[in-house]
Amino acid sequence: MKKKISLLLAALFVVSSLTACSKKTGTSANGDTIKVGLNYELSGQVATYGQSLVSGIELAFEEINKNGGVLGKKIETVKVDNKSENAESANVATRLATRDKVVAILGAATSGNTKAAAPIAVQNKVPLISASATADDVTVDSNGKVRDYVFKTCFSDSFQGVIMANFAYGDLGKKNAAFLVDSTSDYSKGLAKSFKETYTKLGGKVVTEQAYQAKETDFKAVLTKIKGTNPDVVFLPGYYEEVGLIVKQAKELGLNVPILGGDGYDSPKLLELAGKTALNDVYYTNHYSSKDTSPEVVKFKEAFKAKYSKEPDAFNALGYDLAYFLADAIKRSGEATPEKIKKALEATKDFQAITGKLSIDEKHNPVKAITILQMKDGEQAFLKKLSPQ
Numbered sequence: 597m598k599k600k601i602s603l604l605l606a607a608l609f610v611v612s613s614l615t616a617c618s619k620k621t622g623t624s625a626n627g628d629t630i631k632v633g634l635n636y637e638l639s640g641q642v643a644t645y646g647q648s649l650v651s652g653i654e655l656a657f658e659e660i661n662k663n664g665g666v667l668g669k670k671i672e673t674v675k676v677d678n679k680s681e682n683a684e685s686a687n688v689a690t691r692l693a694t695r696d697k698v699v700a701i702l703g704a705a706t707s708g709n710t711k712a713a714a715p716i717a718v719q720n721k722v723p724l725i726s727a728s729a730t731a732d733d734v735t736v737d738s739n740g741k742v743r744d745y746v747f748k749t750c751f752s753d754s755f756q757g758v759i760m761a762n763f764a765y766g767d768l769g770k771k772n773a774a775f776l777v778d779s780t781s782d783y784s785k786g787l788a789k790s791f792k793e794t795y796t797k798l799g800g801k802v803v804t805e806q807a808y809q810a811k812e813t814d815f816k817a818v819l820t821k822i823k824g825t826n827p828d829v830v831f832l833p834g835y836y837e838e839v840g841l842i843v844k845q846a847k848e849l850g851l852n853v854p855i856l857g858g859d860g861y862d863s864p865k866l867l868e869l870a871g872k873t874a875l876n877d878v879y880y881t882n883h884y885s886s887k888d889t890s891p892e893v894v895k896f897k898e899a900f901k902a903k904y905s906k907e908p909d910a911f912n913a914l915g916y917d918l919a920y921f922l923a924d925a926i927k928r929s930g931e932a933t934p935e936k937i938k939k940a941l942e943a944t945k946d947f948q949a950i951t952g953k954l955s956i957d958e959k960h961n962p963v964k965a966i967t968i969l970q971m972k973d974g975e976q977a978f979l980k981k982l983s984p985q
Contacts, residue, residue: 711729731752764854779809
């Protein structure tokens with residue numbers, strides 16, 4: 597009798613174990629929800645980027661869920677702070693892919709944090725999409741091979757650099773450029789490289805190349821060196837934390853020439869750090885202009901303001917687009933599994949986003965337009981919108 601009872605208990609244990617395992621396998625699209633991971637910089641050095649992106653994402657998913665969700669299921673997000681650190685971004689990606697079993701990961705905000713998470717996404721075969729990681733090597737490895745499960749919905753640094761070099765030389769007529777580059781940032785170095793290549797081919801001269809490091813606060817010595825070379829324009833690719841202080845200190849030293857940069861300038865903190873009077877003759881490339889009067893942009897701005905009681909910035913718009921971009925791919929996939937979502941992402945063509953219509957190319961990058969903005973007394977002014985040739 598004892599032997600029979602033992603065998604029965606063993607059989608029950610095996611069945612219950614298999615049942616438990618079956619609940620853990622597969623993706624989290626089982627049931628009434630589709631689980632999506634958010635790997636963002638919610639604290640740390642570039643927290644305003646992550647916070648802004650997440651605000652846009654959450655507004656979009658809220659709208660999507662109110663309208664019935666996707667494939668009859670509601671989108672559920674798992675939001676985790678990567679603390680603006682590469683190592684933590686990798687840890688977050690591992691957790692989302694293996695423990696939470698999300699069908700896709702959105703984020704990170706910066707190129708470095710996105711590249712840290714990319715190998716985990718590839719290893720676990722979970723699509724990872726960044727709306728703001730502009731480095732050219734986000735979706736391809738060091739050998740130029742496409743990372744199968746990594747995508748982005750923003751233009752690349754090389755495109756930004758080329759556009760700003762043409763703008764400096766052609767539109768502004770500036771022939772002698774000084775460079776001030778963040779030596780700790782792939783983003784800053786990538787922009788500088790593409791700007792320099794284009795600018796010198798056009799006939800421009802680089803009069804000096806100086807460097808700084810993230811988290812520095814006193815730039816007067818290096819700015820004095822730059823001023824001594826008599827540039828007629830300064831190319832300053834970097835993030836708002838340092839850029840705001842550099843712009844302020846440059847104007848205090850009498851370095852009154854145009855300052856050019858990229859989308860890393862876009863943060864409300866820039867105005868706080870630089871001050872209203874310093875933010876004149878500052879130009880940068882961006883994904884979106886809040887001055888756009890197209891119906892879809894106006895509708896987005898109204899919805900965002902109703903939820904958050906403030907005007908949206910470019911990162912809010914990028915996050916909003918990213919959520920709808922993923923929802924569109926899930927809908928076209930017919931089944932919310934990572935593999936089918938990946939294939940749908942690769943097939944994306946003419947997706948109408950707030951930041952411009954986009955299609956995904958063979959390297960998992962978007963083909964989309966870029967905007968040039970000018971700062972006037974602390975306010976953004978739209979200059980032009982350019983499409984890739």
